[in-house]
Amino acid sequence: MDEALLRSLxxxxxxxxxxxxxxFAAAEDAVQDALVEAIRVWPxxxxxxxxxxxxxxxxxxxxxATRADTARRRREDRVDEEPAPGPASSVDDTLQLxxxxxxxxxxxxxxxxxxxxxxxxxxxxQIAQAYLVPEATMxxxxxxxxxxxxxxxxxxxxxxxxxxxxxYLVFNEGYSGDVDLAAEAIRLTRQLATAIDHPEVAGxxxxxxxxxxxxxxxxxxxxxxxxxxxxxxxxxxxASIAEGVxxxxxxxxxxxxxEFQAQAAIAALHADAPTAEETDWVQIVEWYDxxxxxxxxxIVRLNRAVAVGEADGPRAGLAALAELDDSLxxxxxxxxxxxxxxxxxxxxxxxxxxxxxxxxxxxERDYLxxxxxxxxxxxx
Amino acid sequence: MAKYLLLKHYRGAPEAVxxxxxxxxxxxxxxxxxxxxxxxxxxxxxxxxxxxxxxxAPEGTFVRYDGEGRPPVTDGPFAxxxxxxxxxxxxxVDSYERAVELAGELSAAPGAGGKPIHEWLELRPFLRHEPAxxx
Numbered sequence: 001m002d003e004a005l006l007r008s009l010x011x012x013x014x015x016x017x018x019x020x021x022x023x024f025a026a027a028e029d030a031v032q033d034a035l036v037e038a039i040r041v042w043p044x045x046x047x048x049x050x051x052x053x054x055x056x057x058x059x060x061x062x063x064x065a066t067r068a069d070t071a072r073r074r075r076e077d078r079v080d081e082e083p084a085p086g087p088a089s090s091v092d093d094t095l096q097l098x099x100x101x102x103x104x105x106x107x108x109x110x111x112x113x114x115x116x117x118x119x120x121x122x123x124x125x126q127i128a129q130a131y132l133v134p135e136a137t138m139x140x141x142x143x144x145x146x147x148x149x150x151x152x153x154x155x156x157x158x159x160x161x162x163x164x165x166x167x168y169l170v171f172n173e174g175y176s177g178d179v180d181l182a183a184e185a186i187r188l189t190r191q192l193a194t195a196i197d198h199p200e201v202a203g204x205x206x207x208x209x210x211x212x213x214x215x216x217x218x219x220x221x222x223x224x225x226x227x228x229x230x231x232x233x234x235x236x237x238x239a240s241i242a243e244g245v246x247x248x249x250x251x252x253x254x255x256x257x258x259e260f261q262a263q264a265a266i267a268a269l270h271a272d273a274p275t276a277e278e279t280d281w282v283q284i285v286e287w288y289d290x291x292x293x294x295x296x297x298x299i300v301r302l303n304r305a306v307a308v309g310e311a312d313g314p315r316a317g318l319a320a321l322a323e324l325d326d327s328l329x330x331x332x333x334x335x336x337x338x339x340x341x342x343x344x345x346x347x348x349x350x351x352x353x354x355x356x357x358x359x360x361x362x363x364e365r366d367y368l369x370x371x372x373x374x375x376x377x378x379x380x
Numbered sequence: 381m382a383k384y385l386l387l388k389h390y391r392g393a394p395e396a397v398x399x400x401x402x403x404x405x406x407x408x409x410x411x412x413x414x415x416x417x418x419x420x421x422x423x424x425x426x427x428x429x430x431x432x433x434x435x436x437a438p439e440g441t442f443v444r445y446d447g448e449g450r451p452p453v454t455d456g457p458f459a460x461x462x463x464x465x466x467x468x469x470x471x472x473v474d475s476y477e478r479a480v481e482l483a484g485e486l487s488a489a490p491g492a493g494g495k496p497i498h499e500w501l502e503l504r505p506f507l508r509h510e511p512a513x514x515x
Contacts, residue, residue, distance in 0.1 A: 107474045109381045110428070131381065133431050133472050141428030173381070361508040 099158020
């Protein structure tokens with residue numbers, strides 16, 4: 001049984017059912033039923049046209065469910081008049097489904113859950129495991145999300161930026177259980193990129209590929225964080241980097257810059273350097289200037305201060321840092337790093353310890369605590 | 381999508397506004413209080429924001445390693461109640477603002493006289509296991 005194939009067919013089947021007049025929740029139920037049947041039947045009797053098979057069975061399941069609901073007699077008459085199911089081009093339907101699952105009326109966590117379920121074809125249990133919440137909680141989140149979008153018309157164009165934000169959230173999320181959310185986000189973004197020709201979709205895909213290429217080296221076997229400069233570059237996934245760079249270059253050539261392309265450009269410059277020392281920090285600062293212009297985000301300004309510290313020396317980095325609000329996340333960690341490079345070990349040690357207390361995750365807290373301990377040991 | 385612990389404890393926090401001890405309430409007031417908490421949890425289950433909740437017994441025991449081959453040392457229970465932890469709830473919400481809103485709601489559980497107890501709840505974010513992607 002090809003689970004990847006089944007999952008890739010899910011949004012196509014769902015999109016076709018909705019387009020034919022099924023409401024979203026009923027269509028989703030019908031497709032899930034059809035998937036269960038596919039898992040049962042396909043190993044012994046593989047279909048020649050898997051998508052056609054899935055759509056036909058899902059449509060039949062939907063009709064059965066609708067017929068069983070006598071209170072909806074009128075609607076049944078309507079759906080019976082719809083054309084007979086069969087193979088159909090799904091590209092456009094899949095795209096609509098992405099827009100629906102990322103609808104602005106949904107909260108970020110609902111949009112993420114619905115996207116993974118409806119577009120990604122994951123089970124509720126898999127999604128609940130990935131987000132470390134009870135299955136009942138995730139089931140509620142998904143059913144509420146379905147109710148929220150029940151009245152949304154399917155033929156209206158959606159906002160690509162919203163879809164990209166949801167996919168980026170999936171990519172950034174931690175994972176556990178049996179689904180790798182980063183890989184899943186790449187799969188979905190890749191699918192989106194085939195359905196829609198948009199430089200920022202390409203930019204996000206490139207960004208994900210470039211980050212993902214370094215993932216194996218970001219965490220040591222004991223779970224501790226390995227900073228970029230100390231990562232084993234020989235273990236970076238060069239095929240993934242090459243693909244990311246190629247996608248990015250094609251997107252940049254279209255001259256419609258957006259924040260994901262700019263972020264991907266920075267990731268590409270890191271990936272491109274044979275050693276940390278050979279990183280082209282001057283060009284990275286230029287991309288951060290673009291990002292500041294595009295987003296105005298204080299987090300981007302903070303990252304820019306780090307790049308300035310590398311390009312023009314720690315004093316310049318500290319000057320850039322001084323212009324920013326010191327309550328920003330990771331501000332203290334950046335200050336600690338720049339002070340150490342500037343030779344002020346005592347201040348750096350104090351700031352590392354301070355930054356560790358404010359760290360948003362365990363790996364970062366432990367890393368910063370070790371940095372403080374390293375400097376304190378050296379002083380005594 | 382961030383998890384928070386709502387901790388009902390009494391460790392140096394200012395006293396609740398309506399701070400009459402529970403054993404001085406009427407049975408109806410206690411029932412109303414319990415029902416409020418249950419309804420609150422049920423509502424969060426509905427919204428997909430509930431992760432877990434437990435009440436704790438008031439008395440704990442301190443335990444300490446006492447060397448190779450020896451049973452752990454235990455001490456207490458202590459009558460001291462100023463660091464009493466009464467229970468906790470874990471929620472998974474979209475924002476810090478939402479977490480504060482829910483903690484405020486939970487703190488409004490009815491107490492003596494049916495009035496909100498205004499108790500202090502500590503709100504603590506969970507540390508996530510995975511670092512964010514950006515380097």
